[in-house]
Amino acid sequence: MKIDKKHLLNYSILLPYLVLSVLGLIIVYSTTSATLIQYGGSPFRSVLNQGIFWIVSLLAIWFIYRLKLNFLKNSRVLTAAMLIEVVLLLIARFFTQEVNGAHGWIVIGPISFQPAEYLKIIMVWFLAFTFARKQKLIETYDYQALTRRRWFPRNWSDLRDWRLYSLLMIALVAAQPDLGNAAIIVLTVIIMYSVSGVAYKWFSTILTLIVGLSSLFLGTIAVVGVKNMAKIPVFGYVAKRFSAYFNPFKDLTDSGHQLANSYYAMSNGGWFGMGLGNSIEKRGYLPEAHTDFVFSIVIEELGLIGAIMILALVFFLILRIMNVGLKARDPFNSMIALGVGGMILMQVFVNIGGISGLIPSTGVTFPFLSQGGNSLLVLSVAIGFVLNIDANEKRESILEEAEEQYQSQINSAAET
Known part of the structure; x- marks a missing residue:
């Protein structure tokens, strides 16, 4: 049929x-x-x-819709996409000009693209592939199923260890610095982790930890001061954003x-x-x-x-x-x-x-x-x-x- x-x-x-x-x-x-x-x-x-981008997007939807799902479940295709993304993020960080205090855009003639944007959907694809393969282990061992592998894979051609790749990608995006996309990726990882089948206690523990660390971080900025925090490498770009967050009307001509x-x-x-x-x-x-x-x-x-x-x-x-x-x-x-x-x-x-x-x-x-x-x-x-x-x-x-x-x-x- x-x-x-x-x-x-x-x-x-x-x-x-x-x-x-x-x-x-x-x-x-x-x-x-x-x-x-x-x-x-x-x-x-x-x-x-x-x-023009919208027309290309419609063509992309049509092409993806016609694909067989086995293509998306192919580990070689996924690994290739992940490795290409790593290379592009490294190029964006170390070999491109700074724009508005951050790296991240790769310009080739009239075309420019931002690798961090594409990482969001690659992370969803990668984590879905990884967790789906471990469903039987998750049902049996719960959190242990996601930690049975060592922190570093046995060889660099095998990048399916979700913790290593997730931390590496988030670090590369944050180092550009692109804290906005880094935050979205972190939150997306938490969502993917929570729907993977792992018991709620692990999810609630991680969420509590993130909220606690964020509160500690903002409290430290409030006590130490934005100007002092701005002296820390990489943080200088976002210092003004935190200054505006605490009181935007204090410096209407700048931060x-x-x-x-x-x-x-x-x-x-x-x-x-x-x-x-x-x-x-x-x-x-x-x-x-x-x-x-x-x-x-x-x-x-x-x-x-x-x-x-x-x-x-x-x-x-x-x-x-x-x-x-x-x-x-x-x-x-x-x-x-x-x-x-x-x-x-x-x-x-x-x-x-x-x-x-x-x-x-x-x-x-x-x-x-x-x-x-x-x-x-x-x-x-x-x-x-x-x-x-x-x-x-x-x-x-x-x-x-x-x-x-x-x-x-x-x-x-x-x-x-």
Whole structure:
């Protein structure tokens, strides 16, 4: 029995993705056109670049959806992707120019990409592959199943030890420094760990440890002072962000300028906003209005009501993705979907937390809405993974039902 995958497409995931992507193109134009005109450029330059990435993203979704899942479960393919990612992160850190106090962008002619963005989906893929292979051990030995291997693999061609690779990747991203993506990866790893089947006591212990260390870290900064902490290597880049986190209005011309203007933008928006394209803060007052702080401009132009509707659509997409993971019977499929949903959720949390002052600003883009072709492409690849997994789960279910009906008919015929 042959079932065409095009009839199994999950439109409750695809349609919200398409709506958010188109809305993102509109917001990219709104947040960049005025500045481009001011500097004598074409107002459509940024949105055209984003549109090209979106077309590539749609092709990526189509290609991934057509793949057989055995390709994603191939250890050689995964290992190759991981090794390439390590090389790219090293190149980004040590052989690229510093931009805004950090390394991370690799520029090849007119094309630039950020390896840390692609690491997020690779980590979900890698941990799902690793934990799915250990499900029987986890059922029997619980936490011991994930610690039976030594900290260092027996040979460097075997990079399947999840602790070694996770720590290595997080360290490389944090050293750039890109604390925003590092935080998302850490939180995603925790989610993947928690859905792997390990008893809740281990997850709660790790979460308590992270919260405790974070509180100790922030308390140390508050006591020692940001200026003294800035003398520590690598930390100098993020010192101003912590200064703004504690009191953005203390230094409006420097460290607190961005967060304070984010507050002004959200205040200007009120309930119903100033109207699409009518933002004041995007006209040179709020830096990174088209990337890190794009949601502040969304609130200013569309108001709190419009922002809530967008957030509701994002959360609907996340819930539909996680629903695929909850219903999946294959452990690999389940963890991929739950990991993707968790990854998007953590990116929303880190971005909204940064623009609202709930957590220090980390320079993370808002999913689908911020300008950033790499971010859009990574999210699209993740959506492609989930759509493929959902279609395969549906096909397996249909085949099993057909087999059961066929056996039932045979048994009935035998009885008569």
